[in-house]
Structures are given as C-alpha cells and as structure tokens.
Amino acid sequence: MKLDILAFGAHPDDVELGAGATIAKAIANGKKVGIVDLTRGELGTRGSAEIRDSEAAASAKVLGVVARENLGFADGFFVNDRAHQLEIIKMVRKYRPEIVLCNAIDDRHIDHGKGSKLVSDACFLSGLIKIETRLDDADDVQAQWRPKVVYHYIQWKNLEPDFVVDVSGYIAKKTEAILAYSSQFHDPKSKEPETPISSKNFIDSVNYRARDLGRLIGVDYAEGFTVERFVGVNNIDDLI
Template sequence: MVRILAVHAHPDDIEFLAAGTLALLADTGQHHIIFSTLTSGDKGSRDLSASEISELRRKEAASAAAIIGADYVPGDFLDQEIFSDNASRHAVVELLRKTRPDVVLTASPVDYSPDHEATSLLVRDACFAAGLPNYKTHSPSIGEIPELYLMDPLGGTDRNGDTIDPDFIVDITDKIAVKRAMLEKHQSQRAWLKAHHHMENYVEQMEIWSGERGKCIGVPFGEGFRRYRGHPFPQNRCLELLLQEHITKRT
C-alpha cells in the first residue's frame, strides 16, 4: 500500500487541482490517501466570523475527501498568515511524521496566492527535515524522504499569466464527475469566490481549467504535475508508475 499525502493551503485547493488524479488512485483500493490543508480558510467569508467559517470549511473538506475514501487532516495555520519560519517548519514536519507518506503532492512554488507559495516551500523543506532524527517534533522521524510532486498553479499560469508547463498530465476525463462532486462540497465558497475572485461559477471554472490541461494531451480533462528533482529527493517516478495508464508525458 502506498501512502499518498496531498497538502495545500486552503480547503478546496486540492479539489481544484488534483481531485481527479486522487480519485483515480483511490479507485484501485490499494492506497491510503490523505488530504491536508494548512489553513481552515478562516478568512474566506464576508458574512461569517473566522471561527464560524473555519468550522464549516473543515466539515466541507472532510466531506469532499470522504467521497473517494480519503482522510482529511486540518492544519492550524491562519489564512493569509502562512510563512516559512522555524515554528511553521516544525508544524509541517510534524504533519509529515504523523501521516508518514511515501508520496507527497503539494502546491506550486509559483502561484497567484502567497499562501500557496509558502505552502510549497514549507512542504518541500519539511519533506527533507522529516527524516532527520535530531530535528525534534512530537512524532519520531520518518525513514525516507517522500517523493515530492508539485500540482499546477491555479489556472496553470504564473503571476504574469504565462503558462507553467507540467512534466506530465493525467487524463482525468473518467473522474471529472467525481471531481465536480468533491468541489461542490465547498458550498461556503460559492458566494466568496464570486465576490472576491470574480468567478461566476467556481465549479464551471474548474472544468474550464481542467479542460485546458486536457487539450494539451488531446483529452477532455486533465491535471498537470511536476516531479521535484532537487537533491536528495527520490526519483522513483512513483506517481507516474501508479498512473501510467492515464498519463501523457510533456516533452
């Protein structure tokens, strides 16, 4: 059994960017899949208090993960307050030591949101530190650095609107209905994303973005990923091998 941890900044980020791929992995019944968001999205409302929207969004995230039989582990960071510092790195290392993943999927290091970019940096550095016995947290160190993959930035572009090309694209056409159902669990964000992000319909926007990735490989819907290649991270191509029937490589 392969343990797969998908960790991003806010509830609904994983659903936007990787839910179809995770649904394909869940279909095999052979992997333990864990969703984690560093924040509970406590600032994602104009009507509810931070504590009220946090509680609601945690419930929505757990419900979305449950659709494919995944666990949900919430973090304790605050929305718009994720930074790479010593205390934050310890917190993310502890998350990795508790979940003990073989494969980690996380945010793009370049994205529209500072929370997304900080999450990517923290997860990368925590993967390295989690195997160091003398780097102390509450849980014991893990044996090996997990293999690390980067999700697409939202919309597949950087802050200037330039495309960030993935290493490979997963054909999620057969799972787009599941991805839609998972994202629809985040109903608290419908009004927020319309008001703050100017998305008339956030689920339809997800399908547009997934459709754009799919076009790159000639299928209706896709999700893009990059394998982190920094030393000494493993390069076993675990995710590619698990999904080889659904992947088209970029050149």
C-alpha cells in the same frame, strides 16, 4: 497509518481544485490518500472557518480519503520557519507517504506559494535523523521519513505543467468534491459577496482547463503538475 499519497493545501478546497481528480483516480486504483490543510481559511470572504470545517469533511467523504487533518496555521500570515516546518514534518512522519502533493509554486494567493515552499522544505527536513519530533506529546520520537517525490498542483495561474495525469472518468467526482464547499463557489441564490472563485466562469474554468490538458495528450481530461527535481520512470513505455 502509512499512506501512498499525502496532499497538502494552504486552504480547505485547494487540494480538491488542484488535484481532486488525480486523487479520486488513485483511490479508485487502491491507493491510500490523506489530506492536510494548513489553515481553516478563516480570512475567506464567504462563509466561516466553522462552515469550511464541515465542508472539508464532506468533501473528504466524497473523495474517499482515509484521513484529513487541519494544522490551524494562521490564514494569510503563516510563514516558512522552524515552528511551521516541524508541524509539517510531524504529518509526513506520521503518514509516511511515498508521494506528497502540495500547492502551486506561484499563484495569485500569497498562501499558495508560501505553502508550496513550506511543505517542500519540510519534506526534505523530515528525512534528517537529527531532527526529533514527537506526535501529540507522545514519548516516542518519530522515525525520520522523506517522501520519494513532491509534486505541485496548478491553481489560479496557468503554469506550464512538467507532466499531466490522465483523469478521464474522474472529473465528475472532482466537481462533486469541489461543490461540497457550497459557501465558496457559484450559487445564484447566495447573498454572500462575490469573489474571484464564486463566479460560474471559475467553476467552468476548472473543467475546461482539464479538457485542454487532456486534449494535449489525446485523452478527455488531465490534471497538470510541476516538479522541482527530475522525475524518473522504470520503462520508456511508462510514458504516454
């Protein structure tokens, strides 16, 4: 299955928080989108890996992605090495996306920066023909594939975006996808310990960040992304 966009997140819910509205808009416009979670978020204070598995499936259904996979890397302890890069390469070659979205380049959680660099490095290596990978012990060697672009969404820290996407009309869908992770976010009835993301202020911040980025480009809502390389456009009027 060839996808237009493949979004990676170090933990289930990273993609939804960072790029949920962008993904919802892309799907509404006919794009095929998939998500790959690197870990099951098993070190999270609230919930469990099994709960987050079911929440991730529910969230994927809300967004309408055509595929979601979890690589089962060790939460908090995965590294950017050959073994982990090869697993990312297998996903990139399996889905052959034009665009890859991945974690923030710098953030509060150490897995976010690590995941960002791991995915970015693997996307480059995926284009090298002499790196051979096989999917699920298949006999056939996967064909090399390098995405056209890798974009990094923004998470906890207020990084300055290199570009923003108008996502007006898709914030409600993003919020619904986020709240599918009911174990993680604000619930006044929950007996779970409080965490930095379980407060009402955190959920509100997702909305007001999008409103503020939208304000800066004259729309209702926007999501921001950073890039490692120059981004080109076909025509000057592609910019708004």
